[in-house]
Amino acid sequence: MAELVQTKFEHKRLPKTQILKRAVAIFVGAVLMAVGLEIFLVPNNVIDGGIVGISIMLSHLTGIGLGIFIFILNIPFFYLGYKQIGKTFAISTLFGIAVLSIFTSLFHPVPAFTDDILLATVFGGMVLGIGVGLVIRYGGALDGTEILAILITKKTPFSVGEIIMLFNVFILGAAGFVFSWDRAMYSILAYVIAFKSIDVVVEGLEESRSAWIISDSYQEIGDAILSRLGRGVTYIEGEGAFSGNSKKVIFCVITRLEEAKLKDIVAGYDEKAFLALADISEVRGGRFKKKDIH
16 A cells, blocks of 8 residues: 655744834834825825725715724735735734724824925825835735735736726726815825835835846956946856857846946947846845945
């Protein structure tokens, strides 16, 4: 009789320091979003997108607290996230939404920082975006439409960003009927500012780029990158599919600010060199930090 061998895979738990770091980041992010909403946007009848935007309009129409709507409307999406994405993501999301709901209620009696609609829109969008970006960076979400978009994109040809944008076109447009059309336009402006702020927080102020360089002068180019940019390089063995000739491929990671200098280095040694650049969302480990250049 053949024996059935079961292999058990142990789920490696995150260190307590990492869990604490994640919890603090999500807490701070949710509080910042509450500040952006209740101290800047909501008092000036400017809304955010997604479930939060729907909650703001329902709160305005019914007089019921914003935090209550945010929590209740997100419960079905929390359940979907737990079933389809994972326990860690769901717990992080539930924690963030709970903190957001509590602090929007606590901040509600606080007067707005400014009555200037443009200032409120700009700064509200920035603060809100920074808060959401922090939560996303540490593995959570503060709005059910993000979870729904992740699930829909698995069965459709549309990206998560495109699906969220489609939802928000209808939600932000509805603000024109609930408030006024100028407030709907300010809401769109706040959403765009928040969207860009999220990118800065998630990707960092200095976005990283990977560079792939193929040239017969690979040694000189690699040495120049090391000495002039202070960046480590890796030589990879390659072979041309058409010619069959062996090639050395240079791989390195730089920041967007160093892109122009890298192009100058490559062109200075080989104007016909192949150079490919691509965005990188995150860099960990290795020796990415710059070496001192003397």
